[in-house]
Amino acid sequence: MRRLWFGLWYWLPRRPPWDSGVTPPELERFVVSHPPGRAIDLGCGTGTNVVYLARHGWDAIGVDVVGRAVAKARRRAREAGVTCTFVVGDATRLEVSGPFDLALDIGCLHSIAASGRAGYAAGVARVVRSGGTFLLYAFAPGGPAVGLTADDVRATFADAFDVVGMEEGKGRPSAWYTLVRRLDRAAAFEAVGRESESPRGRRSSTAVPTCRPIRARLTDRHARLHASVHEVRRDEAARGVSSGASW
Numbered sequence: 303m304r305r306l307w308f309g310l311w312y313w314l315p316r317r318p319p320w321d322s323g324v325t326p327p328e329l330e331r332f333v334v335s336h337p338p339g340r341a342i343d344l345g346c347g348t349g350t351n352v353v354y355l356a357r358h359g360w361d362a363i364g365v366d367v368v369g370r371a372v373a374k375a376r377r378r379a380r381e382a383g384v385t386c387t388f389v390v391g392d393a394t395r396l397e398v399s400g401p402f403d404l405a406l407d408i409g410c411l412h413s414i415a416a417s418g419r420a421g422y423a424a425g426v427a428r429v430v431r432s433g434g435t436f437l438l439y440a441f442a443p444g445g446p447a448v449g450l451t452a453d454d455v456r457a458t459f460a461d462a463f464d465v466v467g468m469e470e471g472k473g474r475p476s477a478w479y480t481l482v483r484r485l486d487r488a489a490a491f492e493a494v495g496r497e498s499e500s501p502r503g504r505r506s507s508t509a510v511p512t513c514r515p516i517r518a519r520l521t522d523r524h525a526r527l528h529a530s531v532h533e534v535r536r537d538e539a540a541r542g543v544s545s546g547a548s549w
């Protein structure tokens with residue numbers, strides 16, 4: 303139903319009210335303070351912010367459920383002479399592959415029914431790398447959208463993100479939330495497990511390619527893994543949060 307409503311807006315001769323073509327200062331501040339990486343904009347509309355990110359050196363992808371919005375976004379990127387990708391897709395069933403350093407949502411999640419939030423959160427958690435940022439702008443409930451409270455945001459993303467910042471929005475009741483992806487413990491444990499198991503598996507086959515030293519290679523890999531765990535812990539300590547991980 304909301305999809306139809308959004309779709310209709312993109313067929314009207316005048317621009318939808320949100321489609322200002324202006325990148326908000328909250329995103330500008332993020333971009334000037336972080337090195338470029340990979341970014342995904344969920345509910346990208348006509349691509350204003352994807353094009354902005356691409357202009358600033360980011361490898362950026364926009365996803366929107368409305369095909370006409372995506373067509374307009376592609377035109378915007380062509381006219382701006384930047385390379386970026388746009389995909390027609392549903393953010394509650396995200397089919398894009400990560401990892402991304404930044405996920406952005408300006409006004410998409412707040413229009414999704416509460417029943418779609420778990421699927422949305424699982425998709426964002428899957429594609430944002432550990433330590434990556436999720437920048438979310440959402441109306442509070444009681445306005446034209448479904449809306450989210452700060453508690454809704456915390457609860458929706460509790461499995462994988464810490465809310466590290468919240469700033470009241472201007473105009474209608476709304477807020478900008480900054481979330482940081484926690485170290486994915488399951489994946490890290492799996493990685494440790496895989497690394498520990500792999501030599502046994504290889505040993506039992508005849509495909510051991512070289513003797514360098516599987517032990518040496520493993521030691522390197524473990525060292526890298528542990529370095530990244532320490533990095534996450536340092537980062538958490540600096541931000542005054544804890545994932546509760548007991549490494």
Ligand SMILES: C[S@@+](CC[C@H](N)C(=O)[O-])C[C@H]1O[C@@H](n2cnc3c(N)ncnc32)[C@H](O)[C@@H]1O
Pocket residue numbers: 304305308309320321322344345346347348350365366367368371391392393394407408409410413414
């Ligand atoms: C308020 S507009 C904001 C557009 C854009 N972020 C901007 O700031 O200009 C919300 C956008 O989210 C899109 N949208 C709504 N539900 C979606 C969903 N489930 N998956 C992907 N996009 C969705 C709409 O089509 C619309 O383009």
